[in-house]
Amino acid sequence: MLGCRKSKSEGKMNSQPAPSLTLSNLDITDTDRYIRFGFPWEAWDLLRQEAPVFWYERPHFEPFWAITKHEDIGFISRSPHLFSNTQLLRLNDTESIQMGQRGRVRAANRFGGSPEDPPDFIFLDPPEHRQRRSLVSKHFTPRMMRRLEEHFGGMAENYVSHFADVLAQQLAEKGRTGTVDVVHELSAKLPVAAICEMAGVPEEDWDQIFHWTETLVGAADPEYQLPGENREQTAIRNGDEWRRYNEELVARRKAEGLGDDMLSSLLRGEIDGEELTPREISAYFTILLAAGNETTRNSITGGVKALLDHPDQLKRLVDNPELVPSAVEEILRWTSIVIQFQRTAMEDVKLRGQTIRKGESVVMWYPSANRDEDVFEDPYRFDIGREPNDHFAFGGFGEHFCLGANLARWEMRAIFHALIPVLSTLEVASEPEFVPRSLHVGGIKRMMVRAIA
Amino acid sequence: MRVVVDHSLCEGHAKCMENAPGVFEVRDDDLSYVLVTDIPEEQREAVTRAVQICPRRAIQLEE
Numbered sequence: 233m234l235g236c237r238k239s240k241s242e243g244k245m246n247s248q249p250a251p252s253l254t255l256s257n258l259d260i261t262d263t264d265r266y267i268r269f270g271f272p273w274e275a276w277d278l279l280r281q282e283a284p285v286f287w288y289e290r291p292h293f294e295p296f297w298a299i300t301k302h303e304d305i306g307f308i309s310r311s312p313h314l315f316s317n318t319q320l321l322r323l324n325d326t327e328s329i330q331m332g333q334r335g336r337v338r339a340a341n342r343f344g345g346s347p348e349d350p351p352d353f354i355f356l357d358p359p360e361h362r363q364r365r366s367l368v369s370k371h372f373t374p375r376m377m378r379r380l381e382e383h384f385g386g387m388a389e390n391y392v393s394h395f396a397d398v399l400a401q402q403l404a405e406k407g408r409t410g411t412v413d414v415v416h417e418l419s420a421k422l423p424v425a426a427i428c429e430m431a432g433v434p435e436e437d438w439d440q441i442f443h444w445t446e447t448l449v450g451a452a453d454p455e456y457q458l459p460g461e462n463r464e465q466t467a468i469r470n471g472d473e474w475r476r477y478n479e480e481l482v483a484r485r486k487a488e489g490l491g492d493d494m495l496s497s498l499l500r501g502e503i504d505g506e507e508l509t510p511r512e513i514s515a516y517f518t519i520l521l522a523a524g525n526e527t528t529r530n531s532i533t534g535g536v537k538a539l540l541d542h543p544d545q546l547k548r549l550v551d552n553p554e555l556v557p558s559a560v561e562e563i564l565r566w567t568s569i570v571i572q573f574q575r576t577a578m579e580d581v582k583l584r585g586q587t588i589r590k591g592e593s594v595v596m597w598y599p600s601a602n603r604d605e606d607v608f609e610d611p612y613r614f615d616i617g618r619e620p621n622d623h624f625a626f627g628g629f630g631e632h633f634c635l636g637a638n639l640a641r642w643e644m645r646a647i648f649h650a651l652i653p654v655l656s657t658l659e660v661a662s663e664p665e666f667v668p669r670s671l672h673v674g675g676i677k678r679m680m681v682r683a684i685a
Numbered sequence: 686m687r688v689v690v691d692h693s694l695c696e697g698h699a700k701c702m703e704n705a706p707g708v709f710e711v712r713d714d715d716l717s718y719v720l721v722t723d724i725p726e727e728q729r730e731a732v733t734r735a736v737q738i739c740p741r742r743a744i745q746l747e748e
Contacts, residue, residue, distance in 0.1 A: 309742075310742040358693075359693075362693055362694070366696075369696045369715075370715055372696075373696060373697040373698070373699075373715045374697065374698065374699050374711075375697060375699075375711075375713070375715060622737070622738065626740065629739070629740050629741070629742050630741060630742040631694070631741070631742075633740040633741055637698075637740065638698065
């Protein structure tokens with residue numbers, strides 16, 4: 233699922249339940265369908281072909297313009313003066329929005345300020361957004377990545393060798409019934425380690441950080457809830473634990489002296505001569521750690537699945553390891569882990585004959601852009617040598633382009649390079665399991681593989 | 686044809702320099718600098734591509 237299809241026609245055979253899909257019955261917001269059938273590729277295809285700027289009205293959602301063409305998502309992304317981040321950022325059902333509003337009230341009560349304050353800096357437009365983003369952007373440049381290359385490369389090899397050991401052990405003990413979870417034994421490790429190290433989180437806390445970020449996204453899943461908790465209670469408890477940890481870490485860093493990590497950059501940072509508030513630091517730190525591990529983790533898992541589903545492409549990679557960088561770009565396009573972000577029109581805007589009125593919301597569907605036949609030749613073919621490959625896996629370019637893109641690319645290259653000898657000995661034992669109620673990131677909880685030595 | 690880089694957006698992703706190395710140079714301050722005042726004919730395609738693939742859309746062409 234999640235783009236991990238061999239071909240469009242094959243995907244069509246067993247994915248969509250509705251025999252004839254129309255603009256009036258298609259659904260791109262029902263997360264239960266995402267879990268059962270994977271991403272709604274056929275619905276996005278239809279939207280691109282028949283209604284690329286589509287007024288989408290369904291129960292449990294405020295109406296919005298569904299934007300599905302690569303070109304239009306590019307235009308909106310580079311026009312922050314026309315399309316603002318300050319109102320709504322991620323499409324959510326009305327229940328989740330109400331939960332979010334109660335969260336804003338709690339944050340205001342705890343930290344001071346108003347529930348109307350932006351929850352984090354992604355909810356800002358230029359020039360305020362640029363000022364805050366630049367506090368840590370220097371940590372993510374290609375120049376910085378080159379400095380970390382050798383160190384993180386060694387870590388990647390260690391994690392892959394751990395994964396290979398676990399596989400071999402399962403094979404020795406249980407034969408064909410021995411299976412290993414790619415998510416927890418491989419994909420999760422480097423992203424957490426790399427972002428925590430850059431952020432200045434001590435190694436003994438990495439497992440805990442991973443658990444908090446997992447729960448942040450998976451609060452609707454009973455697997456992450458304590459007995460008797462509902463989704464909101466889990467989210468509140470998790471948020472409180474995380475905030476307390478963050479406050480302790482800030483106090484410790486201040487006492488021990490600032491270093492060259494990202495937390496120190498935040499504590500040192502000033503906007504117009506003012507330090508960031510505790511609420512801003514807490515939110516910024518949460519974004520860095522959550523965005524920094526969840527997306528890359530899912531992309532690695534999806535990439536393993538994509539390569540195992542396409543033995544010809546896997547063989548090509550084994551024979552040509554120099555293709556790792558372009559294979560990573562294709563995995564990013566193919567898996568399209570981030571599903572959507574939302575913007576609000578600041579004035580009336582004409583787009584493909586439709587008038588988006590001031591105040592109306594637009595939702596950019598990145599997986600759809602990444603299958604746009606006007607941009608990608610044979611978009612449903614997984615081709616690890618694809619060139620050019622102007623995918624929108626890191627957003628549609630511009631003001632809010634993924635800050636961690638270079639880090640994510642670098643991590644994926646290191647992992648897939650180290651994985652080459654292992655991948656040929658693997659097969660998928662069970663289809664990926666998806667995190668429920670997640671319309672923002674296509675989260676994979678588990679994906680079992682086995683060694684076929 | 687002239688080309689300018691908006692330094693309030695540029696973050697040194699260096700896609701421009703990879704694509705048109707004679708025209709752009711990313712320096713130690715993580716900002717891209719334009720090396721030539723007038724883009725030579727044979728570099729135009731590479732520069733146009735650099736504009737498209739700049740992750741921050743920080744490069745503008747001026748005819």
